[in-house]
Amino acid sequence: METALTRLTGARHPIVQTGMGWVAGPRLVSAAANAGALGILASATMSVQELRTAVREVASRTKAPFGVNLRADAGDARERVRIIVDEGVRVASFALAPSRELIVELRDAGVVVICSVGARRHAEKVAAWGADAVIVQGGEGGGHTGDVATSVLLPQVVDAVGVPVIAAGGFHDGRGLVAALAYGAAGIAMGTRFLLTAESTVPDAVKARYLAATVRDITVTRAVDGLPHRMIRTELVDSLESSGRARTLLRAVRHAAAFRRLSGLSWSAMVRDGLAMKHGKDLAWSQVLLAANTPMLLRASMVQGRTDLGVMAAGQVAGVIEDLPSCEELIGRVMSEAAGVLGALPEASPPPRPFPPPRPFP
Structure with a gap:
Protein backbone atom coordinates (compact mmCIF):
# COMPACT_ATOMS: atom_id res chain seq x y z
CA MET A 1 0.00 0.00 0.00
CA VAL A 202 9.54 -5.69 28.03
CA PRO A 203 9.59 -8.45 30.69
CA ASP A 204 6.99 -11.19 30.33
CA ALA A 205 5.35 -10.39 33.68
CA VAL A 206 4.71 -6.83 32.53
CA LYS A 207 3.33 -7.98 29.19
CA ALA A 208 0.98 -10.26 31.11
CA ARG A 209 -0.36 -7.27 33.05
CA TYR A 210 -1.07 -5.47 29.78
CA LEU A 211 -2.84 -8.49 28.28
CA ALA A 212 -4.98 -8.87 31.40
CA ALA A 213 -6.07 -5.23 31.40
CA THR A 214 -9.56 -4.23 30.28
CA VAL A 215 -10.44 -0.91 28.72
CA ARG A 216 -11.65 0.29 32.12
CA ASP A 217 -8.26 -0.51 33.68
CA ILE A 218 -6.60 2.22 31.59
CA THR A 219 -6.63 5.61 33.27
CA VAL A 220 -5.24 9.14 32.94
CA THR A 221 -3.41 10.59 35.93
CA ARG A 222 -1.31 13.64 36.74
CA ALA A 223 0.25 12.01 39.79
CA VAL A 224 3.46 10.89 38.06
CA ASP A 225 4.83 14.19 36.76
CA GLY A 226 2.05 16.75 36.95
CA LEU A 227 1.00 16.26 33.30
CA PRO A 228 -1.79 14.01 31.98
CA HIS A 229 -0.35 10.54 31.49
CA ARG A 230 -2.35 7.52 30.29
CA MET A 231 -1.38 4.23 31.95
CA ILE A 232 -2.66 1.05 33.54
CA ARG A 233 -4.21 1.73 36.93
CA THR A 234 -2.33 -0.13 39.67
CA GLU A 235 -1.91 0.09 43.41
CA LEU A 236 1.19 2.21 42.82
CA VAL A 237 -0.81 4.72 40.77
CA ASP A 238 -3.38 4.87 43.55
CA SER A 239 -0.56 5.44 46.05
CA LEU A 240 0.98 8.22 43.95
CA GLU A 241 -2.38 9.96 43.71
CA SER A 242 -2.86 9.86 47.48
CA SER A 243 0.70 10.96 48.38
CA GLY A 244 1.19 14.33 50.00
CA ARG A 245 3.12 17.10 48.26
CA ALA A 246 6.27 16.77 50.41
CA ARG A 247 6.48 13.00 49.92
CA THR A 248 5.91 13.39 46.18
CA LEU A 249 8.69 15.96 45.77
CA LEU A 250 11.11 13.87 47.86
CA ARG A 251 10.48 10.88 45.60
CA ALA A 252 11.11 13.08 42.55
CA VAL A 253 14.48 14.23 43.96
CA ARG A 254 15.58 10.63 44.45
CA HIS A 255 14.48 9.74 40.93
CA ALA A 256 16.31 12.76 39.49
CA ALA A 257 19.52 11.62 41.16
CA ALA A 258 19.04 8.07 39.87
CA PHE A 259 18.34 9.26 36.33
CA ARG A 260 21.44 11.47 36.43
CA ARG A 261 23.59 8.43 37.21
CA LEU A 262 21.98 6.35 34.45
CA SER A 263 22.12 9.04 31.78
CA GLY A 264 25.61 10.27 32.57
CA LEU A 265 24.34 13.86 32.74
CA SER A 266 25.85 16.36 35.11
CA TRP A 267 23.66 18.28 37.53
CA SER A 268 24.31 21.45 35.54
CA ALA A 269 23.13 19.73 32.34
CA MET A 270 19.98 18.53 34.09
CA VAL A 271 19.30 22.05 35.34
CA ARG A 272 19.71 23.39 31.79
CA ASP A 273 17.29 20.76 30.49
CA GLY A 274 14.88 21.68 33.27
CA LEU A 275 15.06 25.36 32.30
CA ALA A 276 14.36 24.47 28.67
CA MET A 277 11.45 22.27 29.69
CA LYS A 278 10.02 24.96 31.97
CA HIS A 279 10.20 27.54 29.19
CA GLY A 280 8.74 25.28 26.53
CA LYS A 281 5.78 24.12 28.59
CA ASP A 282 5.40 27.03 31.00
CA LEU A 283 5.69 24.67 33.96
CA ALA A 284 6.14 25.43 37.64
CA TRP A 285 9.46 24.33 39.17
CA SER A 286 7.65 21.61 41.11
CA GLN A 287 6.38 20.17 37.82
CA VAL A 288 9.88 20.26 36.32
CA LEU A 289 11.17 18.33 39.31
CA LEU A 290 8.34 15.82 39.05
CA ALA A 291 9.35 15.13 35.44
CA ALA A 292 12.23 13.02 36.79
CA ASN A 293 9.64 10.52 38.02
CA THR A 294 8.60 9.50 34.53
CA PRO A 295 11.76 7.81 33.16
CA MET A 296 12.54 6.06 36.43
CA LEU A 297 9.04 4.75 37.10
CA LEU A 298 8.83 3.53 33.51
CA ARG A 299 12.24 1.88 33.78
CA ALA A 300 11.19 -0.02 36.90
CA SER A 301 8.46 -1.78 34.94
CA MET A 302 9.70 -1.83 31.34
CA VAL A 303 13.27 -2.90 32.15
CA GLN A 304 13.24 -4.40 35.64
CA GLY A 305 9.79 -6.00 35.45
CA ARG A 306 8.68 -4.47 38.76
CA THR A 307 4.98 -3.82 38.27
CA ASP A 308 4.79 -2.98 41.97
CA LEU A 309 7.41 -0.20 41.71
CA GLY A 310 6.87 1.10 38.17
CA VAL A 311 4.14 2.55 36.00
CA MET A 312 2.94 1.08 32.71
CA ALA A 313 2.11 3.66 30.07
CA ALA A 314 -0.71 2.29 27.89
CA GLY A 315 -3.08 3.38 25.18
CA GLN A 316 -6.71 2.42 25.62
CA VAL A 317 -6.17 -0.30 22.99
CA ALA A 318 -4.34 -2.32 25.66
CA GLY A 319 -7.81 -3.32 26.81
CA VAL A 320 -8.56 -5.11 23.53
CA ILE A 321 -5.15 -6.63 22.71
CA GLU A 322 -4.97 -10.34 23.49
CA ASP A 323 -1.80 -11.74 21.91
CA LEU A 324 1.95 -11.31 21.39
CA PRO A 325 2.65 -11.74 17.67
CA SER A 326 6.00 -11.14 16.04
CA CYS A 327 6.33 -7.80 14.28
CA GLU A 328 6.18 -9.61 10.95
CA GLU A 329 2.98 -11.39 11.94
CA LEU A 330 1.45 -8.20 13.30
CA ILE A 331 2.15 -6.04 10.27
CA GLY A 332 1.14 -8.79 7.86
CA ARG A 333 -2.13 -9.16 9.74
CA VAL A 334 -2.82 -5.41 9.80
CA MET A 335 -2.24 -5.09 6.07
CA SER A 336 -4.31 -8.19 5.30
CA GLU A 337 -7.18 -6.90 7.45
CA ALA A 338 -6.97 -3.50 5.77
CA ALA A 339 -7.19 -5.11 2.33
CA GLY A 340 -10.19 -7.14 3.47
CA VAL A 341 -11.98 -4.12 4.88
CA LEU A 342 -11.34 -2.10 1.73
CA GLY A 343 -12.61 -4.96 -0.43
CA ALA A 344 -15.79 -5.31 1.61
CA LEU A 345 -16.77 -1.66 1.38
CA PRO A 346 -19.85 -1.08 -0.79
CA GLU A 347 -19.07 0.28 -4.21
CA ALA A 348 -20.16 3.81 -4.91
CA SER A 349 -23.35 3.88 -6.95
CA PRO A 350 -24.71 6.70 -9.09
CA PRO A 351 -27.01 9.12 -7.28
CA PRO A 352 -30.70 8.26 -7.52
CA ARG A 353 -32.73 9.97 -10.20
CA PRO A 354 -34.69 12.94 -8.89
CA PHE A 355 -38.38 12.51 -8.39
CA PRO A 356 -40.44 14.08 -11.16
CA PRO A 357 -42.11 17.35 -10.18
CA PRO A 358 -45.62 16.95 -8.80
CA ARG A 359 -48.44 17.35 -11.29
CA PRO A 360 -50.53 20.43 -10.74
CA PHE A 361 -54.06 19.97 -9.46
CA PRO A 362 -56.66 20.26 -12.20
Whole structure:
Protein backbone atom coordinates (compact mmCIF):
# COMPACT_ATOMS: atom_id res chain seq x y z
CA MET A 1 0.00 0.00 0.00
CA GLU A 2 1.63 3.23 -1.14
CA THR A 3 0.79 6.49 0.62
CA ALA A 4 2.48 9.83 1.20
CA LEU A 5 4.08 8.27 4.31
CA THR A 6 5.69 5.37 2.45
CA ARG A 7 6.91 7.68 -0.31
CA LEU A 8 8.39 10.09 2.23
CA THR A 9 10.18 7.55 4.42
CA GLY A 10 10.79 4.56 2.18
CA ALA A 11 8.91 2.17 4.49
CA ARG A 12 6.96 -0.56 2.69
CA HIS A 13 3.78 -0.11 4.73
CA PRO A 14 2.07 3.02 6.14
CA ILE A 15 2.71 1.99 9.74
CA VAL A 16 4.99 3.63 12.33
CA GLN A 17 6.32 1.92 15.45
CA THR A 18 6.62 4.79 17.93
CA GLY A 19 9.72 5.69 19.96
CA MET A 20 8.78 4.48 23.44
CA GLY A 21 11.35 5.09 26.16
CA TRP A 22 12.95 1.90 27.58
CA VAL A 23 10.92 -0.11 25.02
CA ALA A 24 11.87 0.92 21.47
CA GLY A 25 15.42 -0.43 21.44
CA PRO A 26 17.42 -1.94 18.58
CA ARG A 27 15.72 -5.34 18.70
CA LEU A 28 12.17 -4.00 18.37
CA VAL A 29 13.06 -1.23 15.93
CA SER A 30 14.93 -3.52 13.55
CA ALA A 31 12.16 -6.13 13.69
CA ALA A 32 9.53 -3.51 12.86
CA ALA A 33 11.68 -2.13 10.03
CA ASN A 34 12.36 -5.57 8.58
CA ALA A 35 8.61 -6.24 8.61
CA GLY A 36 7.98 -3.11 6.54
CA ALA A 37 7.00 -0.52 9.13
CA LEU A 38 8.97 2.59 10.05
CA GLY A 39 10.71 1.68 13.31
CA ILE A 40 11.60 4.57 15.62
CA LEU A 41 14.43 4.23 18.15
CA ALA A 42 13.80 5.94 21.51
CA SER A 43 16.81 8.02 22.54
CA ALA A 44 15.58 10.09 25.48
CA THR A 45 16.59 7.39 27.96
CA MET A 46 20.01 6.85 26.34
CA SER A 47 23.28 8.68 26.78
CA VAL A 48 24.84 10.15 23.64
CA GLN A 49 27.27 7.26 23.28
CA GLU A 50 24.52 4.71 23.92
CA LEU A 51 22.52 6.33 21.13
CA ARG A 52 25.35 6.00 18.64
CA THR A 53 25.84 2.35 19.62
CA ALA A 54 22.11 1.66 19.33
CA VAL A 55 21.86 3.32 15.90
CA ARG A 56 24.73 1.18 14.63
CA GLU A 57 23.14 -1.96 16.06
CA VAL A 58 19.86 -1.24 14.28
CA ALA A 59 21.76 -0.58 11.04
CA SER A 60 23.53 -3.93 11.43
CA ARG A 61 20.18 -5.73 11.82
CA THR A 62 18.25 -4.14 8.95
CA LYS A 63 18.76 -2.45 5.60
CA ALA A 64 15.31 -0.86 5.83
CA PRO A 65 14.87 2.82 6.76
CA PHE A 66 14.33 3.67 10.41
CA GLY A 67 14.20 6.75 12.63
CA VAL A 68 15.35 8.15 15.97
CA ASN A 69 13.11 9.98 18.42
CA LEU A 70 14.68 13.01 20.10
CA ARG A 71 13.84 15.38 22.92
CA ALA A 72 13.95 18.83 21.37
CA ASP A 73 14.51 20.50 24.75
CA ALA A 74 17.54 18.38 25.68
CA GLY A 75 20.77 20.29 26.16
CA ASP A 76 22.63 17.83 23.93
CA ALA A 77 19.97 17.75 21.18
CA ARG A 78 22.39 19.06 18.54
CA GLU A 79 24.96 16.42 19.44
CA ARG A 80 22.29 13.78 18.94
CA VAL A 81 21.26 15.35 15.65
CA ARG A 82 24.88 15.07 14.52
CA ILE A 83 24.79 11.33 15.25
CA ILE A 84 21.64 10.97 13.13
CA VAL A 85 23.27 12.80 10.24
CA ASP A 86 26.65 11.06 10.55
CA GLU A 87 25.10 7.57 10.76
CA GLY A 88 22.73 8.11 7.84
CA VAL A 89 19.48 7.72 9.79
CA ARG A 90 16.49 8.33 7.53
CA VAL A 91 14.05 9.98 9.98
CA ALA A 92 14.24 12.23 13.05
CA SER A 93 11.06 12.35 15.12
CA PHE A 94 10.26 14.70 17.98
CA ALA A 95 7.79 14.43 20.84
CA LEU A 96 8.03 18.19 21.43
CA ALA A 97 8.27 20.80 18.72
CA PRO A 98 11.91 21.36 17.71
CA SER A 99 13.15 24.81 16.82
CA ARG A 100 12.92 26.04 13.26
CA GLU A 101 16.75 26.00 13.13
CA LEU A 102 16.91 22.34 14.14
CA ILE A 103 14.38 21.39 11.47
CA VAL A 104 16.35 23.26 8.82
CA GLU A 105 19.62 21.64 9.92
CA LEU A 106 18.14 18.16 9.62
CA ARG A 107 16.38 18.76 6.32
CA ASP A 108 19.51 20.30 4.80
CA ALA A 109 21.26 17.02 5.67
CA GLY A 110 18.56 15.01 3.91
CA VAL A 111 16.87 13.77 7.11
CA VAL A 112 13.07 13.54 7.16
CA VAL A 113 11.60 15.45 10.15
CA ILE A 114 8.40 14.16 11.76
CA CYS A 115 6.91 15.97 14.78
CA SER A 116 4.33 14.54 17.18
CA VAL A 117 1.51 16.93 18.08
CA GLY A 118 -1.61 16.87 20.19
CA ALA A 119 -3.35 19.99 18.89
CA ARG A 120 -4.12 21.61 15.54
CA ARG A 121 -2.17 24.79 16.35
CA HIS A 122 0.96 22.77 17.11
CA ALA A 123 0.67 20.99 13.77
CA GLU A 124 0.30 24.30 11.97
CA LYS A 125 3.38 25.70 13.71
CA VAL A 126 5.78 22.85 12.92
CA ALA A 127 4.48 22.52 9.36
CA ALA A 128 5.15 26.23 8.83
CA TRP A 129 8.67 25.70 10.17
CA GLY A 130 9.36 22.99 7.60
CA ALA A 131 8.48 19.66 9.25
CA ASP A 132 7.99 16.97 6.59
CA ALA A 133 5.10 15.25 8.40
CA VAL A 134 3.25 15.21 11.72
CA ILE A 135 2.05 12.44 13.98
CA VAL A 136 -1.21 13.53 15.60
CA GLN A 137 -2.11 11.68 18.80
CA GLY A 138 -5.60 11.72 20.18
CA GLY A 139 -6.52 11.24 23.82
CA GLU A 140 -6.72 7.45 23.46
CA GLY A 141 -2.94 7.24 23.13
CA GLY A 142 -0.60 6.03 25.86
CA GLY A 143 1.89 8.13 27.78
CA HIS A 144 1.52 11.89 27.80
CA THR A 145 -1.73 12.68 26.05
CA GLY A 146 -4.47 15.23 25.53
CA ASP A 147 -8.22 15.09 26.00
CA VAL A 148 -9.44 15.30 22.39
CA ALA A 149 -10.34 12.00 20.73
CA THR A 150 -8.45 10.96 17.62
CA SER A 151 -11.66 10.91 15.56
CA VAL A 152 -12.12 14.62 16.30
CA LEU A 153 -8.50 15.79 16.28
CA LEU A 154 -7.27 13.92 13.20
CA PRO A 155 -9.56 15.51 10.58
CA GLN A 156 -8.88 18.94 12.07
CA VAL A 157 -5.15 18.52 11.52
CA VAL A 158 -5.57 16.94 8.07
CA ASP A 159 -7.58 19.97 6.99
CA ALA A 160 -5.11 22.43 8.54
CA VAL A 161 -1.73 21.36 7.15
CA GLY A 162 -0.35 20.48 3.76
CA VAL A 163 2.07 17.77 4.91
CA PRO A 164 1.41 14.05 5.48
CA VAL A 165 -0.45 13.36 8.72
CA ILE A 166 0.07 10.12 10.63
CA ALA A 167 -2.72 9.10 13.00
CA ALA A 168 -1.92 7.87 16.53
CA GLY A 169 -4.02 6.99 19.56
CA GLY A 170 -6.35 3.99 19.45
CA PHE A 171 -4.88 2.02 16.53
CA HIS A 172 -4.04 -1.67 16.59
CA ASP A 173 -5.50 -3.36 13.50
CA GLY A 174 -6.34 -3.09 9.81
CA ARG A 175 -9.76 -1.57 10.44
CA GLY A 176 -8.08 1.33 12.21
CA LEU A 177 -5.67 1.83 9.33
CA VAL A 178 -8.54 2.06 6.84
CA ALA A 179 -10.42 4.45 9.13
CA ALA A 180 -7.35 6.70 9.40
CA LEU A 181 -6.91 6.69 5.63
CA ALA A 182 -10.58 7.60 5.23
CA TYR A 183 -10.00 10.64 7.47
CA GLY A 184 -7.19 11.70 5.16
CA ALA A 185 -4.19 10.38 7.11
CA ALA A 186 -1.18 8.91 5.31
CA GLY A 187 -0.80 6.06 7.82
CA ILE A 188 -0.96 5.10 11.49
CA ALA A 189 1.48 5.07 14.40
CA MET A 190 1.19 2.42 17.12
CA GLY A 191 2.95 2.18 20.47
CA THR A 192 1.13 -0.20 22.80
CA ARG A 193 0.50 -2.67 19.98
CA PHE A 194 4.25 -2.89 19.25
CA LEU A 195 5.09 -3.06 22.96
CA LEU A 196 3.02 -6.24 23.01
CA THR A 197 5.00 -8.17 20.39
CA ALA A 198 7.46 -11.03 20.57
CA GLU A 199 10.46 -8.78 19.84
CA SER A 200 9.61 -6.25 22.53
CA THR A 201 12.11 -6.61 25.38
CA VAL A 202 9.54 -5.69 28.03
CA PRO A 203 9.59 -8.45 30.69
CA ASP A 204 6.99 -11.19 30.33
CA ALA A 205 5.35 -10.39 33.68
CA VAL A 206 4.71 -6.83 32.53
CA LYS A 207 3.33 -7.98 29.19
CA ALA A 208 0.98 -10.26 31.11
CA ARG A 209 -0.36 -7.27 33.05
CA TYR A 210 -1.07 -5.47 29.78
CA LEU A 211 -2.84 -8.49 28.28
CA ALA A 212 -4.98 -8.87 31.40
CA ALA A 213 -6.07 -5.23 31.40
CA THR A 214 -9.56 -4.23 30.28
CA VAL A 215 -10.44 -0.91 28.72
CA ARG A 216 -11.65 0.29 32.12
CA ASP A 217 -8.26 -0.51 33.68
CA ILE A 218 -6.60 2.22 31.59
CA THR A 219 -6.63 5.61 33.27
CA VAL A 220 -5.24 9.14 32.94
CA THR A 221 -3.41 10.59 35.93
CA ARG A 222 -1.31 13.64 36.74
CA ALA A 223 0.25 12.01 39.79
CA VAL A 224 3.46 10.89 38.06
CA ASP A 225 4.83 14.19 36.76
CA GLY A 226 2.05 16.75 36.95
CA LEU A 227 1.00 16.26 33.30
CA PRO A 228 -1.79 14.01 31.98
CA HIS A 229 -0.35 10.54 31.49
CA ARG A 230 -2.35 7.52 30.29
CA MET A 231 -1.38 4.23 31.95
CA ILE A 232 -2.66 1.05 33.54
CA ARG A 233 -4.21 1.73 36.93
CA THR A 234 -2.33 -0.13 39.67
CA GLU A 235 -1.91 0.09 43.41
CA LEU A 236 1.19 2.21 42.82
CA VAL A 237 -0.81 4.72 40.77
CA ASP A 238 -3.38 4.87 43.55
CA SER A 239 -0.56 5.44 46.05
CA LEU A 240 0.98 8.22 43.95
CA GLU A 241 -2.38 9.96 43.71
CA SER A 242 -2.86 9.86 47.48
CA SER A 243 0.70 10.96 48.38
CA GLY A 244 1.19 14.33 50.00
CA ARG A 245 3.12 17.10 48.26
CA ALA A 246 6.27 16.77 50.41
CA ARG A 247 6.48 13.00 49.92
CA THR A 248 5.91 13.39 46.18
CA LEU A 249 8.69 15.96 45.77
CA LEU A 250 11.11 13.87 47.86
CA ARG A 251 10.48 10.88 45.60
CA ALA A 252 11.11 13.08 42.55
CA VAL A 253 14.48 14.23 43.96
CA ARG A 254 15.58 10.63 44.45
CA HIS A 255 14.48 9.74 40.93
CA ALA A 256 16.31 12.76 39.49
CA ALA A 257 19.52 11.62 41.16
CA ALA A 258 19.04 8.07 39.87
CA PHE A 259 18.34 9.26 36.33
CA ARG A 260 21.44 11.47 36.43
CA ARG A 261 23.59 8.43 37.21
CA LEU A 262 21.98 6.35 34.45
CA SER A 263 22.12 9.04 31.78
CA GLY A 264 25.61 10.27 32.57
CA LEU A 265 24.34 13.86 32.74
CA SER A 266 25.85 16.36 35.11
CA TRP A 267 23.66 18.28 37.53
CA SER A 268 24.31 21.45 35.54
CA ALA A 269 23.13 19.73 32.34
CA MET A 270 19.98 18.53 34.09
CA VAL A 271 19.30 22.05 35.34
CA ARG A 272 19.71 23.39 31.79
CA ASP A 273 17.29 20.76 30.49
CA GLY A 274 14.88 21.68 33.27
CA LEU A 275 15.06 25.36 32.30
CA ALA A 276 14.36 24.47 28.67
CA MET A 277 11.45 22.27 29.69
CA LYS A 278 10.02 24.96 31.97
CA HIS A 279 10.20 27.54 29.19
CA GLY A 280 8.74 25.28 26.53
CA LYS A 281 5.78 24.12 28.59
CA ASP A 282 5.40 27.03 31.00
CA LEU A 283 5.69 24.67 33.96
CA ALA A 284 6.14 25.43 37.64
CA TRP A 285 9.46 24.33 39.17
CA SER A 286 7.65 21.61 41.11
CA GLN A 287 6.38 20.17 37.82
CA VAL A 288 9.88 20.26 36.32
CA LEU A 289 11.17 18.33 39.31
CA LEU A 290 8.34 15.82 39.05
CA ALA A 291 9.35 15.13 35.44
CA ALA A 292 12.23 13.02 36.79
CA ASN A 293 9.64 10.52 38.02
CA THR A 294 8.60 9.50 34.53
CA PRO A 295 11.76 7.81 33.16
CA MET A 296 12.54 6.06 36.43
CA LEU A 297 9.04 4.75 37.10
CA LEU A 298 8.83 3.53 33.51
CA ARG A 299 12.24 1.88 33.78
CA ALA A 300 11.19 -0.02 36.90
CA SER A 301 8.46 -1.78 34.94
CA MET A 302 9.70 -1.83 31.34
CA VAL A 303 13.27 -2.90 32.15
CA GLN A 304 13.24 -4.40 35.64
CA GLY A 305 9.79 -6.00 35.45
CA ARG A 306 8.68 -4.47 38.76
CA THR A 307 4.98 -3.82 38.27
CA ASP A 308 4.79 -2.98 41.97
CA LEU A 309 7.41 -0.20 41.71
CA GLY A 310 6.87 1.10 38.17
CA VAL A 311 4.14 2.55 36.00
CA MET A 312 2.94 1.08 32.71
CA ALA A 313 2.11 3.66 30.07
CA ALA A 314 -0.71 2.29 27.89
CA GLY A 315 -3.08 3.38 25.18
CA GLN A 316 -6.71 2.42 25.62
CA VAL A 317 -6.17 -0.30 22.99
CA ALA A 318 -4.34 -2.32 25.66
CA GLY A 319 -7.81 -3.32 26.81
CA VAL A 320 -8.56 -5.11 23.53
CA ILE A 321 -5.15 -6.63 22.71
CA GLU A 322 -4.97 -10.34 23.49
CA ASP A 323 -1.80 -11.74 21.91
CA LEU A 324 1.95 -11.31 21.39
CA PRO A 325 2.65 -11.74 17.67
CA SER A 326 6.00 -11.14 16.04
CA CYS A 327 6.33 -7.80 14.28
CA GLU A 328 6.18 -9.61 10.95
CA GLU A 329 2.98 -11.39 11.94
CA LEU A 330 1.45 -8.20 13.30
CA ILE A 331 2.15 -6.04 10.27
CA GLY A 332 1.14 -8.79 7.86
CA ARG A 333 -2.13 -9.16 9.74
CA VAL A 334 -2.82 -5.41 9.80
CA MET A 335 -2.24 -5.09 6.07
CA SER A 336 -4.31 -8.19 5.30
CA GLU A 337 -7.18 -6.90 7.45
CA ALA A 338 -6.97 -3.50 5.77
CA ALA A 339 -7.19 -5.11 2.33
CA GLY A 340 -10.19 -7.14 3.47
CA VAL A 341 -11.98 -4.12 4.88
CA LEU A 342 -11.34 -2.10 1.73
CA GLY A 343 -12.61 -4.96 -0.43
CA ALA A 344 -15.79 -5.31 1.61
CA LEU A 345 -16.77 -1.66 1.38
CA PRO A 346 -19.85 -1.08 -0.79
CA GLU A 347 -19.07 0.28 -4.21
CA ALA A 348 -20.16 3.81 -4.91
CA SER A 349 -23.35 3.88 -6.95
CA PRO A 350 -24.71 6.70 -9.09
CA PRO A 351 -27.01 9.12 -7.28
CA PRO A 352 -30.70 8.26 -7.52
CA ARG A 353 -32.73 9.97 -10.20
CA PRO A 354 -34.69 12.94 -8.89
CA PHE A 355 -38.38 12.51 -8.39
CA PRO A 356 -40.44 14.08 -11.16
CA PRO A 357 -42.11 17.35 -10.18
CA PRO A 358 -45.62 16.95 -8.80
CA ARG A 359 -48.44 17.35 -11.29
CA PRO A 360 -50.53 20.43 -10.74
CA PHE A 361 -54.06 19.97 -9.46
CA PRO A 362 -56.66 20.26 -12.20
